[in-house]
Each structure stands twice: as structure tokens, then as C-alpha cells.
Amino acid sequence: MLKSKDAKLQGLRVCLWLPAAEGGSFLFPGVLRRIDLMTVQRLFLSLEISEKQLQQLQTSSGISIHEAAWFLSRIREYHEGVFHHSCNVAWLSAQLAIKLGLTITEVYLQTLGALFHDIGKIAIPCSILDKQSRLNEQEWALVKKHPKTGIALIGDYEWARQLEPMIMLHHERFDGQGYYSVPVEKLPLSVRIIIIADAFDAMKSPRPYQKKRSTSACWDEIERCSGTQFDPELLPAFYSTISKIPGKD
Numbered sequence: 001m002l003k004s005k006d007a008k009l010q011g012l013r014v015c016l017w018l019p020a021a022e023g024g025s026f027l028f029p030g031v032l033r034r035i036d037l038m039t040v041q042r043l044f045l046s047l048e049i050s051e052k053q054l055q056q057l058q059t060s061s062g063i064s065i066h067e068a069a070w071f072l073s074r075i076r077e078y079h080e081g082v083f084h085h086s087c088n089v090a091w092l093s094a095q096l097a098i099k100l101g102l103t104i105t106e107v108y109l110q111t112l113g114a115l116f117h118d119i120g121k122i123a124i125p126c127s128i129l130d131k132q133s134r135l136n137e138q139e140w141a142l143v144k145k146h147p148k149t150g151i152a153l154i155g156d157y158e159w160a161r162q163l164e165p166m167i168m169l170h171h172e173r174f175d176g177q178g179y180y181s182v183p184v185e186k187l188p189l190s191v192r193i194i195i196i197a198d199a200f201d202a203m204k205s206p207r208p209y210q211k212k213r214s215t216s217a218c219w220d221e222i223e224r225c226s227g228t229q230f231d232p233e234l235l236p237a238f239y240s241t242i243s244k245i246p247g248k249d
């Protein structure tokens with residue numbers, strides 16, 4: 001449950017690059033959940049997926065946007081920063097998937113996998129998520145568990161199987177030096193997409209321990225880590241994706 005008026009209003013700033021949801025009273029959790037549903041709907045509309053296509057995708061994948069909105073509510077109620085980051089990574093991942101020519105079904109699953117890639121963070125104390133200084137060893141060990149925790153949180157749902165690699169492997173790297181040292185041959189394209197989108201938004205957004213960077217500074221860092229952290233083949237399409245981000249740096 002959000003605690004202050006400011007926090008309630010912040011909940012409307014759905015994503016850095018999506019227009020804010022409009023209208024409504026913000027006094028009741030039910031209304032806020034309806035806004036979470038609108039967030040998911042607007043996310044897909046921004047990808048030019050029509051309502052009819054969205055209906056078909058929900059049926060064919062077995063993942064309803066109502067269910068997605070329910071899980072998004074859990075994230076928003078727990079931590080605003082993780083909520084905004086999740087929306088941003090979903091938008092970036094979806095745009096990149098479209099640029100790479102993936103099918104509409106793949107784009108749908110990509111968007112949802114990215115939306116929930118950090119759901120395991122709702123099991124990390126906010127005092128750690130918001131810590132202003134470097135994490136100690138125990139805190140860092142807890143943070144590193146969040147992909148596995150994410151799987152544990154949604155693993156009971158049959159539909160979630162399709163999203164599991166994106167949740168479990170999003171901290172892997174192209175050179176195999178990620179959280180669980182998974183080699184690149186075992187990283188599906190959906191995962192390699194999230195790895196780059198996740199890193200970009202982490203650099204672009206202000207964090208307790210770092211100032212936000214400009215888009216060009218983030219891009220320089222991504223280029224520097226091409227072939228080590230990121231799949232080099234995704235860089236041209238990602239450059240074109242971030243060029244679409246509206247507004248000033």
C-alpha cells in the first residue's frame with residue numbers, strides 16, 4: 001500500500017517513456033490495481049498491438065493481462081523504483097524484439113518476461129534495495145538470489161514456464177561470467193535482449209548509489225561492454241531503439 005500522496009502520484013508515472021495514466025481517485029487499492037491493468041494495456045498499445053490481437057495473444061499464450069496486472073501490483077506496492085524499472089525494461093525489450101523482427105507472440109512473451117524479470121526483488125528488504133552505500137557480503141548474497149526467488153514466486157503457475165528463462169537468466173553475460181556462469185549458447189535471444197535493456201535502464205535511472213547517466217553515456221558503456229556483457233549482434237538494433245526515447249537526455 002502506498003503511503004504518501006506523492007508516492008500515489010508517482011505510481012502514475014508508469015514508465016519513463018509511456019504517457020501517464022489519467023483520471024480516477026487514488027484512495028483505494030482497487031482503483032490503483034485498475035491503473036496497473038491500464039499500465040499493461042498501454043504498454044501493449046504503445047507497441048501497436050491492437051485490442052483484438054491482445055485478446056488472441058492472451059488466449060494462445062494462456063497469460064491474461066489481468067493476471068499480469070495483479071503481479072505488477074505486487075511489485076508496485078512493494079517498491080516504486082522496481083516498478084518503474086520493470087516497466088522501462090519491458091518497453092525497451094519489446095521495442096528491441098520488434099526491431100529484430102520477432103513474431104507478435106514472441107514480442108508479447110518478451111514484454112511480460114521483462115515486466116517480471118525482477119519480481120524476485122519483492123523478497124529483498126527495502127533497506128537493502130534503497131541502501132545509499134555499498135552492500136556488504138550478506139546483503140549482496142541476498143540480492144544475487146532474486147532471479148531464483150522470482151521463479152519460486154511465480155513457478156506454481158503453468159503459464160509462467162514460458163517466462164522462466166528471462167527471469168532466471170537476466171543477470172548472465174555474453175562471456176559466461178554472470179550470476180550463475182551460464183554459457184552464451186544456453187542464453188535464448190529473449191534473455192540476451194533483457195540483459196541489454198536491463199543494464200541500460202539501470203544506468204539511465206538514478207539509484208541510491210549512483211547518479212543517472214545521459215543516453216549517450218549509457219550507450220558508450222554498452223559499446224564498451226559489447227562481446228563481454230552484451231551480445232554484439234544486438235547493438236545496432238538497440239541503438240535504433242534508444243534513439244526513439246522521447247524527451248531530453
Ligand SMILES: [Fe+2]
Pocket residue numbers: 117118146170171
Ligand atoms: Fe535483476
Ligand SMILES: [Fe+2]
Pocket residue numbers: 085089117118198
Ligand atoms: Fe532489472
